[in-house]
Amino acid sequence: MTTEASRSRIQTRNRQAILDAALDEFSARGFAGVTIDRIAAAAGLSKPNVLYYFASKQAIHRALLDGLLDLWLAPLREMDPGGDPQHEVLAYVRKKLALSQSHPRESRLFANEVLQGAGHLGPVLQEDLAALVADRAAVISRWIAQGRIAPVDPHHLIFSIWALTQHYADFEVQVRAVLGPGHDPYAEAGAFLDMLYRRLLAV
């Protein structure tokens, strides 16, 4: 097993360059649309050298996908069952939107993957993801039962947050085409979503 510490400086640098280049490529073209040559060029390496660090194109893709779900779900994990319901949901929305803004490539990689049937993510989705959501949905249900937020379907509330926040990363070209220049999509989205969830959840 190659541990993180056991890697030389060159290893670390080149592996990182490859993963970064690959994230660019895969998120913008999908798995099949990418060639190892492109990744190599973008990383400033030769093709055989890329294959010296990763066994195959698949392996690069997998390395990228591993851990992606963790990053993606972190904000949901951070939702505090003991906090103020309305504040917790709004905080989640804001964090998720910030994630779309700071990690649009990851968002698109994820979208590409799910869109195309989630081959590699499939099992993880049904286990980890479903479990986490079930847990959070239960928390939200409790808040509703206590009359602290308005009644809504907790699952679809979560879906709505995913859809609304990821939309700005995944459909960025469309958003920009529609808004035209001179707009800050994320700033406007922040205000809009804040208002939306305030009104939706107000008792």
Add this chain to the structure above:
Amino acid sequence: MTTEASRSRIQTRNRQAILDAALDEFSARGFAGVTIDRIAAAAGLSKPNVLYYFASKQAIHRALLDGLLDLWLAPLREMDPGGDPQHEVLAYVRKKLALSQSHPRESRLFANEVLQGAGHLGPVLQEDLAALVADRAAVISRWIAQGRIAPVDPHHLIFSIWALTQHYADFEVQVRAVLGPGHDPYAEAGAFLDMLYRRLLAV
């Protein structure tokens, strides 16, 4: 120019079979992930025969994309500026959700395309789409000015409708993984979205 009427029965049938098979494939794997052979097999034809009907793989893809935007935007076009604001928005949401349910492949094809930079759709997006949205945003702004719905950013209101409805088609595997069996995602989504937009727009 080959007009619709000038096509023989065989032409019509085979072109249709090819487009249908290609829609399956492209929506599920993206442009690069599809081979002409796969399309041919799915359509029950040989590869050269497919190329007898379409000049290239690109041509099939383009044929699919042409007209897609029209289908996609039809419900927005149907929004009646003279109607009741709240009813018009809710009707739009319902139609768009119904479209996701009845045409998930088209939704995913569109998502794939936009996600990957909208190469072919790009120009159309900036012209037709931007113009239509600008027009509808103006209508919504008027409704707000008249105090007939609550104040919201019209552009982001429209984005939210796209995001929330298309999510159920584009991320279907995720939605199903989270909900588990025994759920009717679209029925639940219909109720949820109805409530969401009622609360958002209530004066």
Add this chain to the structure above:
DNA sequence: GCGGGAATTGACCATTTGGTCAGGATCACG
């Protein structure tokens, strides 16, 4: 500064794939 493992590469290979083409089968129609 040197020895050995790590890093890198040019050349190469097999397979896949988009696309062509010449000819054969089939159909519509007089």
Add this chain to the structure above:
DNA sequence: CGTGATCCTGACCAAATGGTCAATTCCCGC
């Protein structure tokens, strides 16, 4: 039925691509 146009196919090609490998260069600890 016959004939011309439409429809279809097997065989083929060139380019692209994932991946291999032997040989070479580089780097780091001694």
